[in-house]
Amino acid sequence: MTEARSTVDSLYGAAAEQEVQREAFLNGDVPVAVYGLGKMGLPLASVFADVSGNVVGADIDPDVVATVNSGGCHVKREPGLEELVGSVVSEGALEATTEPSEAASRASIHVVIVPTPITDEKEPDLAILDAVIEDIGAGLESGDLVLIECTVPPQTTTQRVVSRLEEGSRLEVGEFGVAFCPERTSSGRALEDIRGAYPKVVGGVDSESTRAAEVVYEAINSEGVLTVSDATTAECVKVFEGLYRDVNIALANELARFTDELGVDVNEAIEIANTQPFCDIHDPGPGVGGHCIPYYPYFLIEPFETETSLLETARAVNDAMPSFTVEKVREGLEADGKSLAESTVVVLGLTYRPGVEEIRASPSIPVSEQLSDAGVDVYGVDPMLDSVEEFALDQVELDEVAELYPDAVVMVTPHEEFDDINWGEFHRNDNDLSVVIDGRDTLAGKEIEAPVYTIGGGGKLGDSGRGGNR
Template identity: 60%
Template sequence: MTNQYTGLYNSELPPEGQRQALRDGAVPVTVYGLGKMGLPLAAVYAKTTGNVVGVDIDADVVRMVNDGECHVAKEPGLPELVAEQAGRGALRATTDSVAAAKEGAIHVIIVPTPLTDDHEPDLAAFVAVLDSIAAGLAPGDMVVVECTVPPKTSSELVVPHLEAKSGISRTEFGVAFCPERTSSGRALQDITGSHPKIVGGVDTESTRVASLVYGEITSNEVIAVSDATTAESVKLFEGLYRDVNIALANELARIRDDLGIDVTEAIHAANTQPYCDIHAPGPGVGGHCIPWYPYFITSRVTTDTPLILTAREVNDSMPAFTADTLRTELSHAGRDIETATVAVLGVTYRPGVAETRATPAAGVIDRLTEHGATVLAVDPMLDDDVVASFGATPVSLADLSAHDLDAAVVVTPHEEFDDIDWAAFDDLVVIDGRGTLGDIGHRVYTIGAGPRNTEVRHHD
């Protein structure tokens, strides 16, 4: 298929005609990146427009999509939507990004932007996508950035890069930033209406086109902000708010023993006041969003940002605090961590998601190992080799009770852990990182809430 339409940017069609062309598939869409957020977005675009090509560097992902299969786990409704759209020819996939770019009139970029070891955003994959788009760019095309990038990326990188590489004047194509606001496990509902969609273009026409397009994608409000840099900042500010808020909760959790109260109880009570919304403490903050977004800001500004950096330090310190708390609780029970066998429950950064980037479990395992403990780890979402890569001995949930454990640390409360037979263990010391355990008949210290005085059970 070739680009059958000149595009929506500077279109001579009236707005309703543009919407109809979009819905009829006369405006081909190319989505670059078919990961856990890219595939749901491509599928929704396919359902809306009937004409989407997805691009991914992983040939297995491409094959699965073309076969109507879904490689993203635990995403309700997505397997069915992918099968439906691929089956009717509305969603296709390829590894040939240049060929896909030549087909597209709307180019949607949703590839990962990781951090380097020195906390610089790594835009290599992003720039590679821009190179492909430039090779196929045509007058009237619209480029939409959904993946999170540093402020001013759209105006200072995307536009001049595409103009220089394509030879097309910046007045002939549009660029807008429209942040992905999606959580794993609810991607389809988030894309199509859970939250207002933020759009901001590098010029007025880009903002108009982005607003029109996402008005067809979402049932919620489309909020057009002043420019692309504002839209980029909105996404980052959301993450910064959560990081700073969680840091406050974690710092309160760290002073729990000094105060001698259940800090989580106090937080819940404080949050009944409408101007207070303190988040929950825990063993750390993981994923490719919250731990990284602060550096997308700090790497691009010259003004000091002590609050942002301090919040990062607090949250980065929580895995060690969690392991150190276990050492203290074992000592209270008359045992040494140096001779203890400890099970870490959950290695992914959040329940039900097979993602380990910046997972707090890594720091917990490292600290426990430093203390001399023998560390086992259980995660039903991950293969053994992935678990082993964090320095722990992988153990299946079914085989956990066969091990003579002294302690356990709940880092990520997968729902599968609800089936653990805690009575099968003798006198465990347990650190509950997320406050998800009830009375399990063992000594439990909950981050933020403190020790729970339960009757310790022994089995024969």
């Protein structure tokens, strides 16, 4: 048994007992490389380092690498991450390099978590993944295990990753393993999610890949591992999770558009409908943002021939919500005798969700663009952001809003810093605030003199008071 323990430096195809392999991983005898040290990659690399004590992280950004190697943390607002990075770096458990090929030559477990965006033509862009796989292939050895965590179109692992690894390494699957093990992590709770908020999903290109991946993630995730039939099934799990949310939100948003015609608070109806156990309608809002939900539908829409009318309709509905929001601003101003083109509008919350620094696909981007295109003087407030160059607006601090004498305010993303806004300040000096758009139904109970229109809740524009808000 002593000899078996000393010779376990890789997991795929290892002859040692499962528990011996697990101990080798936990003792750092099986070196790990994590490719991509972004907002999800750095937390993942840090947890691997904390558990195994032998991790090299690869990122092509030299500033990121320098920060990590100094024990710093460039990913902000992730509870516990700064302390964890400092700890594992000081212990020698984590180091970083700008050379993925160097990381590949040192590791026998390769964990890939790089961006997989879409192009302007709405097609999956896997160029970064391809480049990383090429580097791994050049350093791949018999017994190595490649774990893909970044979201990809189904069949990517079997039809794209494997062939590139085989070509670069001159090895074949069976000599090395590959599994798709999707990240199921949200910004602002990355460490909690990685360590076990939900079970880890694992699907290998062969049974040995699945088994070896299970050894790894059972040591990482306290909720255990859910093994599925194969890598493509695991890819579907991740994509389907996002598609469900996009379609569900689209239903909520379409129902919200009936608010005025039906004369009801749709949000109230949704809340009560959801007391039935078979109903789980999500919340409507001014749009859908982030690096996941708005993109994943195109991982099925574009690469495959099967018709995707529902997915495409859901995308169209959700993409139209910023325009709906702007139209409600226009209606509120016109009800008060004002022109949109001659107005000042303040957008509160520019990131895609509260408490998170991410702006990718944020509804505030098209909202600001459409207001600006209409001739509006647009200003934005967001405590998460130092720069707003992606938005068609000027950034101001919250305490400067009253001095702008806004004609309308749009609450897109309700950061907690907005909870204590003194709405009365927006009316001082006889300023006439004509309308407030409550994008996420978070202003109920606030003392707001202006008419408030809540997406899904309604409100009688042109009248003072709370309108249709509960």
